[in-house]
Amino acid sequence: MVGIVGILGGMGPLATVDLYRKIILATSAGCDQEHLHVVIEADPSVPDRSSFLRGHGPDPLPALTRGARRLADAGVDFVVIPCNTAHAFLPTLRALVPLPFLDMVAETAERVRVTYPEVRRVGILATEGTIATGLYHEALRARGLVPLQPDEAGHRLVGAAIAAVKGGDTGPGVGALLVEASRALIAAGAEVLLAACTELPLVLTGALVPVPLLDPTQMLAEAAVREARAHGSEDRHAGRRTIPAAAPERGVLSDERTD
Numbered sequence: 001m002v003g004i005v006g007i008l009g010g011m012g013p014l015a016t017v018d019l020y021r022k023i024i025l026a027t028s029a030g031c032d033q034e035h036l037h038v039v040i041e042a043d044p045s046v047p048d049r050s051s052f053l054r055g056h057g058p059d060p061l062p063a064l065t066r067g068a069r070r071l072a073d074a075g076v077d078f079v080v081i082p083c084n085t086a087h088a089f090l091p092t093l094r095a096l097v098p099l100p101f102l103d104m105v106a107e108t109a110e111r112v113r114v115t116y117p118e119v120r121r122v123g124i125l126a127t128e129g130t131i132a133t134g135l136y137h138e139a140l141r142a143r144g145l146v147p148l149q150p151d152e153a154g155h156r157l158v159g160a161a162i163a164a165v166k167g168g169d170t171g172p173g174v175g176a177l178l179v180e181a182s183r184a185l186i187a188a189g190a191e192v193l194l195a196a197c198t199e200l201p202l203v204l205t206g207a208l209v210p211v212p213l214l215d216p217t218q219m220l221a222e223a224a225v226r227e228a229r230a231h232g233s234e235d236r237h238a239g240r241r242t243i244p245a246a247a248p249e250r251g252v253l254s255d256e257r258t259d
Contacts, residue, residue: 001231002228006079006099008067009041011044014170016082019220023038023225041071052129065093068101084197105216112194113143123150123188125178125182126158158181175208186211192211193209
């Protein structure tokens with residue numbers, strides 16, 4: 001029996017669909033019955049994570065906790081969250097909800113280290129909340145990498161693109177905003193770029209930029225398939241397995257709960 005994947009989504013809806021699609025495409029299956037069992041909890045009413053982390057608006061943690069508990073009640077084996085900024089709440093969620101959570105930030109940073117061992121400078125395209133909390137900065141520095149972030153003008157471009165996608169606009173004009181922000185990061189020395197907001201891969205592809213572009217949603221999808229398959233050799237009711245594919249400092253998948 002493979003493990004049941006729980007998606008704590010709705011942040012935003014298109015990003016949740018994108019993760020599920022990528023999980024399907026990352027699964028080696030010849031028929032419906034060979035695909036993974038996935039339970040999706042998509043609540044778009046979760047308060048804005050970035051706004052709260054910048055000191056504005058309500059705390060999203062209660063809504064995130066309720067959603068994760070609903071997934072636990074549904075019997076999932078582990079949780080994935082298709083929202084980079086929401087990973088700022090991951091340590092507390094782990095303390096409050098008796099489920100393992102995969103960490104897309106650590107998965108992505110580790111993929112940079114393994115796939116591009118010659119790279120030192122990594123550009124981060126993300127929400128202001130993700131930048132302010134240093135999620136990717138910490139994970140990249142732990143691997144000897146130098147994080148680069150957009151300047152004020154670049155932040156405005158990224159923010160405008162994210163808002164457009166959340167509003168349903170995935171046209172080429174939105175991608176052009178991110179290409180401009182990407183070029184500025186590359187000019188500053190970025191050798192690899194991270195589309196570190198789950199709305200960004202919907203409009204920014206590797207074909208649009210001259211350096212490698214990593215999609216954390218894709219990293220999370222592959223990690224979800226890996227972990228679900230790892231449950232195939234055990235009875236999921238007999239206990240949980242820890243598979244530290246990425247760095248231990250953020251506990252990519254762990255039952256250990258930290259504050």
